[in-house]
Amino acid sequence: MWSEVFSLGFLVSLLAGTIRLATPILMPALGQIYTQRAGILNLGVEGTMLMAAVCGFSVTAATGSLWFGFAVGVLTGALYSVLMAWLSVSLRVNQVIAGIGMNILATGLAAYIYRLIFGIRTLPAKIVPFQSLDFFGLSKIPYVGTVLFNHNILVYIAFALVPITWFILEKTTFGLKIKAVGEHPRAADSKGISVSGIRYAAVIIGGAYAGAGGVFMTIAYLNMFTESVIGGFGYIAVSVVIFARFTPGRAMWGALLFGFASALQVRLQALGSGIPSQLLLMLPYILTVVALIFASKKAEFPSAYTIPYSRMER
Amino acid sequence: MEQLAVKMQQITKIFGGVKANDAVNFSLRRGSIHGLLGENGAGKTTLMNVLYGLYQQEEGTIEINGHEEKISSPIKAISLGIGMVHQHFMLARPLTVVENVMLGKKSRRGILLDTKQTAEELKALSDRYHMGIDPYSKIWQLSVGEQQRVEILSAIYLGAQILILDEPTAVLTPQETEIFFDTLRKMRSDGKSIILITHKLEEIISIVDEVTVLRGGKCVGSKLVDDSVTKDELTRMMVGRDVLFNFPPVTKAPGGVRMKMENLSAVNDKGVTALKNFSLDLREGEIVGLAGVDGNGQKELCEVLTGLRPNSGGRMLLDGEDITAQNPLFYIRHHISHIPEDRHATGLAMNWSLKNNLILKRLDQAPVAKHHLVQGKVVDELWQKAQSEYQIKAISGDDEARNLSGGNQQKVILAREIDSDPRVLIANQPTRGLDVGAAEYVRSKILEARNGGTSCLLISADMEELLQLSDRIAVIYGGELMGILPRGTDPLTIGSLMMGKRLEGAEA
Numbered sequence: 001m002w003s004e005v006f007s008l009g010f011l012v013s014l015l016a017g018t019i020r021l022a023t024p025i026l027m028p029a030l031g032q033i034y035t036q037r038a039g040i041l042n043l044g045v046e047g048t049m050l051m052a053a054v055c056g057f058s059v060t061a062a063t064g065s066l067w068f069g070f071a072v073g074v075l076t077g078a079l080y081s082v083l084m085a086w087l088s089v090s091l092r093v094n095q096v097i098a099g100i101g102m103n104i105l106a107t108g109l110a111a112y113i114y115r116l117i118f119g120i121r122t123l124p125a126k127i128v129p130f131q132s133l134d135f136f137g138l139s140k141i142p143y144v145g146t147v148l149f150n151h152n153i154l155v156y157i158a159f160a161l162v163p164i165t166w167f168i169l170e171k172t173t174f175g176l177k178i179k180a181v182g183e184h185p186r187a188a189d190s191k192g193i194s195v196s197g198i199r200y201a202a203v204i205i206g207g208a209y210a211g212a213g214g215v216f217m218t219i220a221y222l223n224m225f226t227e228s229v230i231g232g233f234g235y236i237a238v239s240v241v242i243f244a245r246f247t248p249g250r251a252m253w254g255a256l257l258f259g260f261a262s263a264l265q266v267r268l269q270a271l272g273s274g275i276p277s278q279l280l281l282m283l284p285y286i287l288t289v290v291a292l293i294f295a296s297k298k299a300e301f302p303s304a305y306t307i308p309y310s311r312m313e314r
Numbered sequence: 315m316e317q318l319a320v321k322m323q324q325i326t327k328i329f330g331g332v333k334a335n336d337a338v339n340f341s342l343r344r345g346s347i348h349g350l351l352g353e354n355g356a357g358k359t360t361l362m363n364v365l366y367g368l369y370q371q372e373e374g375t376i377e378i379n380g381h382e383e384k385i386s387s388p389i390k391a392i393s394l395g396i397g398m399v400h401q402h403f404m405l406a407r408p409l410t411v412v413e414n415v416m417l418g419k420k421s422r423r424g425i426l427l428d429t430k431q432t433a434e435e436l437k438a439l440s441d442r443y444h445m446g447i448d449p450y451s452k453i454w455q456l457s458v459g460e461q462q463r464v465e466i467l468s469a470i471y472l473g474a475q476i477l478i479l480d481e482p483t484a485v486l487t488p489q490e491t492e493i494f495f496d497t498l499r500k501m502r503s504d505g506k507s508i509i510l511i512t513h514k515l516e517e518i519i520s521i522v523d524e525v526t527v528l529r530g531g532k533c534v535g536s537k538l539v540d541d542s543v544t545k546d547e548l549t550r551m552m553v554g555r556d557v558l559f560n561f562p563p564v565t566k567a568p569g570g571v572r573m574k575m576e577n578l579s580a581v582n583d584k585g586v587t588a589l590k591n592f593s594l595d596l597r598e599g600e601i602v603g604l605a606g607v608d609g610n611g612q613k614e615l616c617e618v619l620t621g622l623r624p625n626s627g628g629r630m631l632l633d634g635e636d637i638t639a640q641n642p643l644f645y646i647r648h649h650i651s652h653i654p655e656d657r658h659a660t661g662l663a664m665n666w667s668l669k670n671n672l673i674l675k676r677l678d679q680a681p682v683a684k685h686h687l688v689q690g691k692v693v694d695e696l697w698q699k700a701q702s703e704y705q706i707k708a709i710s711g712d713d714e715a716r717n718l719s720g721g722n723q724q725k726v727i728l729a730r731e732i733d734s735d736p737r738v739l740i741a742n743q744p745t746r747g748l749d750v751g752a753a754e755y756v757r758s759k760i761l762e763a764r765n766g767g768t769s770c771l772l773i774s775a776d777m778e779e780l781l782q783l784s785d786r787i788a789v790i791y792g793g794e795l796m797g798i799l800p801r802g803t804d805p806l807t808i809g810s811l812m813m814g815k816r817l818e819g820a821e822a
Contacts, residue, residue, distance in 0.1 A: 179408075191392075
C-alpha cells in the first residue's frame with residue numbers, strides 16, 4: 001500500500017483534493033475574518049453552514065438550478081446569522097453560548113426542513129452538482145492541470161475572495177470601520193461610527209460567506225444532504241481565522257492545510273490502508289488542536305474581542 | 315456683547331436614577347480657554363459628553379454660536395466644529411495615525427480610503443504646530459504625550475473650532491505640560507475656543523481665562539480668572555469645605571537600609587526590556603518617591619518586587635537576605651505589601667465581598683483560618699476594626715467591592731496592605747482617580763506607615779504628591795534610574811530627569 005502512497009498519481013489526486021476540500025473551510029474563514037475583526041466570535045458558523053446546506057440543496061432539487069440554490073444558500077447564511085448578530089450585538093449575551101445555541105438550533109432545524117421537504121426515504125435525494133470547468137483545455141496539462149484546473153466554479157470563487165477580502169479590509173472605509181469597532185468601539189462611536197451597525201454588517205457578511213461554504217458541500221462537493229454534511233468545517237474555519245491571525249492571505253494557507261489533512265484522510269481510506277478509519281477521520285481535528293496551540297499564542301486578538309459594547313457603560 | 319461659542323442651559327443628565335448633571339449652566343466665550351473644575355464624579359466629563367453628542371441630556375438646551383442645536387451624535391458635534399480629546403485616548407492601537415484620523419471623516423474617494431492625501435495634509439498640519447507626528451506610525455509605537463498630540467491634531471484636522479480636553483495634563487511631565495500650554499495659547503490666538511476639564515488648581519490659575527466649578531453634578535458657579543483668584547477659594551468651591559492639609563508630622567528619621575535592589579532588570583509583556591540595571595535602597599522609616607512618565611518601567615518594577623514578574627537580572631535583598639525571584643506568597647509572608655496601580659484589575663476582586671477582599675492575602679493563616687476553615691467570627695471582627703479605623707463607607711462587609719466608590723475601594727486595599735504590619739510598602743499610584751479628600755486620607759496613612767518604620771516606595775504621576783511625601787525622589791526613565799534627588803528639589807529638575815536627562819554623578 002505504501003508504494004501507492006508515494007506514487008505520482010496519489011500525490012496529484014491528493015493535491016487536487018486538498019484544493020477542493022480547502023474551499024468549504026476557506027469561504028467561512030474569510031467571512032469570519034470580517035466578523036472576528038469586528039470583535040464578534042461567531043461559533044455558530046457550523047450551524048449557519050448546515051442551514052445553508054439544506055436550504056440551498058432543497059432549492060436546487062426543486063428548481064434544478066444550481067445557481068439559484070447557491071444564491072439561496074448564501075442568503076440563508078446571511079439571514080441565519082442575523083440571529084447571532086441580534087443575540088450578541090443587541091442583547092449582548094455571551095457570544096460563546098449564543099454560538100453554541102445557534103448550532104444546536106441548526107442541527108434540529110436543518111433535519112426538520114429536510115424531512116419536511118423530502119420525507120423519510122431509504123435513499124437520499126440527489127441532484128446533479130456543479131461540474132468541473134475546463135479552461136480552454138488547461139485541465140489537460142499533465143498533473144498541474146488536474147491539480148489546479150480541474151475544479152468547479154465555486155472553488156475558483158472561493159480563492160478569488162482572498163484578495164477581495166484583503167482589499168475590502170485594508171483599502172476601504174468599511175474595512176477600516178470594521179477594524180475600529182473590533183479594536184476600540186468607544187473610539188469608533190466617538191468618531192460617529194455606528195458600532196452596532198458595523199457589527200451587524202460584519203456578522204451578516206460572515207454568515208453569507210459561511211452560507212456559501214455550507215451550500216458548496218451539498219451542491220458542489222457532494223450531490224446530497226446529510227445531517228453531518230458539514231462535519232466540523234465551521235469550527236475548523238473559526239480556528240483557521242485565529243491560526244491566520246485574522247488576515248485573508250494566511251487564512252488561505254490555513255484552509256489549504258486543513259484541506260490537505262481532510263483530503264489525506266479521504267485518500268488513505270480509499271486506499272484501504274490498515275489504519276482504522278475512525279483514526280483517519282480524526283486527522284483534521286487533531287491538526288486543528290495542534291495548529292491552534294502553536295498559532296494562537298502569536299495571534300493578537302482584537303482588543304474588544306467577544307466584548308459587547310454599550311455606550312452608557314463607562 | 316461678545317458671542318458665545320457654547321451656551322448650555324439647565325442641562326440634566328440621569329444615569330440609572332442618579333443625576334450626573336443637575337440643571338447645569340455653562341457658557342464658553344469664543345477665543346477663550348475655559349476651565350471646568352470639579353472633583354471626580356462631579357459630572358464634568360458627563361457634561362462634556364452631552365456637548366459632544368455621546369450622551370443625550372434629559373433636559374436643557376444647547377446653543378452653538380447662538381443657534382440652538384440638538385446634538386444627537388458625535389458626527390453632529392464634529393459637523394458643528396466641536397472636537398473632543400478624551401482622558402482615555404480614543405485611538406485604536408494597532409492602526410496608524412492616519413487610519414485613526416480617517417475614521418472620523420468622509421473619504422474623498424467614496425468607499426475607498428484616501429490614505430495618501432490625508433497623510434500629507436496631516437503631516438503639513440503637524441509641522442505647522444510643531445507636533446512632529448508621522449502619520450504612518452502605529453499608535454502603539456507612540457508615547458503617551460505623542461498620542462495626545464495625535465488626538466488634538468486629529469480634532470483640528472476635522473475642523474474643530476471648539477476643543478474639549480478631558481484631563482489632558484494627567485499624563486504629561488512638567489516640561490511637556492508647558493509645551494502643551496503653549497500650543498493651547500497658540501490655538502486660542504487662532505480664534506479657537508478651548509474647554510479644559512481638570513481638577514488641578516495650578517492649571518486653572520496659570521492658563522485659564524474663566525472657570526466653571528461643578529460639585530456633585532451641580533454648577534457651583536463661574537468666574538473670570540484673574541490675579542485675585544486664589545487656590546483656597548477654588549478648593550472651597552470644588553470641595554464645599556476647607557481641605558485641611560493636615561499630615562502627621564515626621565517623627566522619626568530614616569534608619570538603616572531595609573531593602574536593596576541591585577541591578578534589577580526585567581522584560582515587559584511584549585518581551586522588550588522594560589527595566590534595566592535598576593538599583594535603589596529603601597531605608598527603614600523612609601518614603602522614596604519614584605517619579606517618571608507612565609510606562610517607563612514602574613509597573614514592571616513593582617511586579618518584580620512583589621513576585622508577579624520574573625526578573626531577568628540583578629537581585630533583591632531584604633535585611634541582607636537574598637529574596638530574588640520568589641513567588642508572590644513568599645513576599646506576602648515577608649510583609650512586603652503592594653498597593654497596585656489598578657485597583658479594579660489587581661487590587662480587588664470586584665465581585666467579592668469586602669470581607670473576603672480584606673482577608674485575601676491571609677486566607678490560610680491563623681487567626682483567619684483554622685484547620686483550613688475560614689473563621690467567620692474572626693473575619694467579622696477584622697472587618698469591623700478595619701471599617702471604623704479606615705472610615706470605609708459601606709453598608710456591610712458583605713457588599714460587593716464594585717459597589718463602593720473609588721476612594722472607599724482604596725481604603726479597603728489600604729486596610730489590607732497597611733494593617734498587615736508591612737516591612738516594605740510598594741504603593742503604585744495610590745491616589746490616582748481619587749477626589750481631594752480621599753487622596754489626602756491615603757497620603758496620611760502612607761505617612762503613618764512610614765512613621766511606624768515601614769520602608770515605602772511611592773510611585774506617582776502626581777508631582778505635588780511626590781514632593782509632599784517623599785524623603786528622597788528617584789526618577790525612572792526607559793527602565794533606568796536617572797538619579798536620586800533630595801527632598802525639596804525643584805519640580806523642573808525632576809521633570810528634566812523624567813525626560814531622560816541623567817543626573818550628573820549618578821551611577822549608570
